[in-house]
Amino acid sequence: xxxxxxxxxxxxxxxxxxxxxxxxxxxxxxxxxxxxxxxxxxxxxxxxxxxxxxxxxxxxxxxxxxxxxxxxxxxxxxxxxxxxxxxxxxxxxxxxxxxxxxxxxxxxxxxxxxxxxxxxxxxxxxxxxxxxxxxxxxxxxxxxxxxxxxxxxxxxxxxxxxxxxxxxxxxxxxxxxxxxxxxxxxxxxxxxxxxxxxxxxxxxxxxxxxxxxxxxxxxxxxxxxxxxxxxxxxxxxxxxxxxxxxxxxxxxxxxxxxxxxxxxxxxxxxxxxxxxxxxxxxxxxxxxxxxxxxxxxxxxxxxxxxx
Amino acid sequence: xxxxxxxxxxxxxxxxxxxxxxxxxxxxxxxxxxxxxxxxxxxxxxxxxxxxxxxxxxxxxxxxxxxxxxxxxxxxxxxxxxxxxxxxxxxxxxxxxxxxxxxxxxxxxxxxxxxxxxxxxxxxxxxxxxxxxxxxxxxxxxxxxxxxxxxxxxxxxxxxxxxxxxxxxxxxxx
Numbered sequence: 001x002x003x004x005x006x007x008x009x010x011x012x013x014x015x016x017x018x019x020x021x022x023x024x025x026x027x028x029x030x031x032x033x034x035x036x037x038x039x040x041x042x043x044x045x046x047x048x049x050x051x052x053x054x055x056x057x058x059x060x061x062x063x064x065x066x067x068x069x070x071x072x073x074x075x076x077x078x079x080x081x082x083x084x085x086x087x088x089x090x091x092x093x094x095x096x097x098x099x100x101x102x103x104x105x106x107x108x109x110x111x112x113x114x115x116x117x118x119x120x121x122x123x124x125x126x127x128x129x130x131x132x133x134x135x136x137x138x139x140x141x142x143x144x145x146x147x148x149x150x151x152x153x154x155x156x157x158x159x160x161x162x163x164x165x166x167x168x169x170x171x172x173x174x175x176x177x178x179x180x181x182x183x184x185x186x187x188x189x190x191x192x193x194x195x196x197x198x199x200x201x202x203x204x205x206x207x208x209x210x211x212x213x214x215x216x217x218x219x220x221x222x223x224x225x226x227x228x229x230x231x232x233x234x235x236x237x238x239x240x241x242x243x244x245x246x247x248x249x250x251x252x253x254x255x256x257x258x259x260x261x262x263x264x265x266x267x268x269x270x271x272x273x274x275x276x277x278x279x280x281x282x283x284x285x286x287x288x289x290x291x292x293x294x295x296x297x298x299x300x301x302x303x304x305x306x307x
Numbered sequence: 308x309x310x311x312x313x314x315x316x317x318x319x320x321x322x323x324x325x326x327x328x329x330x331x332x333x334x335x336x337x338x339x340x341x342x343x344x345x346x347x348x349x350x351x352x353x354x355x356x357x358x359x360x361x362x363x364x365x366x367x368x369x370x371x372x373x374x375x376x377x378x379x380x381x382x383x384x385x386x387x388x389x390x391x392x393x394x395x396x397x398x399x400x401x402x403x404x405x406x407x408x409x410x411x412x413x414x415x416x417x418x419x420x421x422x423x424x425x426x427x428x429x430x431x432x433x434x435x436x437x438x439x440x441x442x443x444x445x446x447x448x449x450x451x452x453x454x455x456x457x458x459x460x461x462x463x464x465x466x467x468x469x470x471x472x473x474x475x476x477x478x479x480x481x
Binding site for chain 2: 023138142148151152153154155156158159160162163164
């Protein structure tokens with residue numbers, strides 16, 4: 001893989017599906033002017049992000065506003081266009097090697113399956129992941145390394161870039177597998193409906209992850225999912241096997257556990273930082289989930305580190 | 308596909324390359340630098356993990372054997388950048404081999420010429436499709452050139468030339 005300073009060729013999109021094939025990973029990144037617009041083109045499986053600045057990205061018929069804290073996964077054969085806003089914009093377009101994607105999917109899911117056997121088409125379809133994702137640590141660390149390696153004189157630079165890309169691709173394939181599995185929990189026969197519902201639930205779930213310390217109501221999260229509250233609660237439990245409320249508690253307790261290990265902050269402060277209003281309910285919930293009080297948890301972990 | 312001869316890049320076999328370096332050290336000492344985790348970490352890798360076919364991690368100073376698998380990590384890069392492969396040869400004397408980038412076999416042979424030890428590295432079966440042939444040929448050979456020079460430097464009592472700082476990037480020494 002090398003870093004390209006030219007965007008992928010725009011082909012007439014029209015009504016035909018022209019899925020491009022990439023024999024090597026394709027990574028575009030460059031500083032582009034504020035008013036820059038890129039017309040619609042067909043994508044390969046990949047990632048779209050903004051290293052710097054803001055942009056409005058249209059993927060098929062949906063619009064997503066991206067900044068440095070969010071990214072998009074794009075499915076093969078989707079239609080993508082974008083318009084940049086503000087000044088000092090650095091977009092990133094990463095399309096994975098088409099053959100490698102297929103080989104990995106085959107190696108992961110069909111290792112012992114005869115070549116001519118029927119395969120679940122959904123393992124090759126990444127549309128469930130095609131929505132805004134909030135920038136997570138792995139991608140945040142990977143992208144600068146990739147860009148650096150793509151135009152580097154370092155030893156084995158191409159090999160090292162390929163290792164990172166493989167790591168990213170493995171994660172995406174695993175995430176897609178999990179998404180397919182979870183979406184099937186919804187028991188919705190019509191595939192397009194199932195995908196829409198799954199995406200809405202996932203966006204709401206990720207919003208909760210990003211805002212778990214804030215005070216909000218389930219009605220608000222249901223609004224994010226564009227579902228009525230009753231419907232949202234029922235579908236969330238069906239898909240993720242837990243209620244939004246329990247999921248939120250799990251998120252807060254997990255965050256509190258990390259803070260107890262990594263900081264010296266008082267328990268009462270951590271309790272507030274992660275979004276609990278009452279220290280007693282925090283302590284009770286913590287004990288139920290971790291089997292000990294927050295203070296005991298901190299002491300035990302410190303003792304283990306010292307050993 | 309690039310043909311081996313008379314293609315647009317000239318009469319060049321892009322499917323393999325051979326590199327040789329002369330070292331003022333005994334062949335056995337040069338061989339020893341390839342066959343344990345500790346020895347590889349002294350001139351090539353930040354961390355080398357070898358496992359026997361049962362999955363047991365070999366000791367830092369325990370010689371590897373054909374059939375072992377490895378995970379290699381480099382100085383200057385995080386653990387997310389790791390190469391995994393398999394040991395193909397280790398004859399205990401003058402031949403060591405392993406799979407490397409894209410599973411290509413790399414064979415190390417050691418022999419004497421004019422009183423010095425020659426370390427010869429051959430990487431073969433490189434992909435020769437037009438879009439990636441240059442990338443693999445140039446990328447891998449350039450990487451090995453630096454590390455073979457570093458092996459020479461370390462074995463001859465010189466400096467370890469590797470960059471070990473993650474904050475320094477885009478240098479030939481890592």
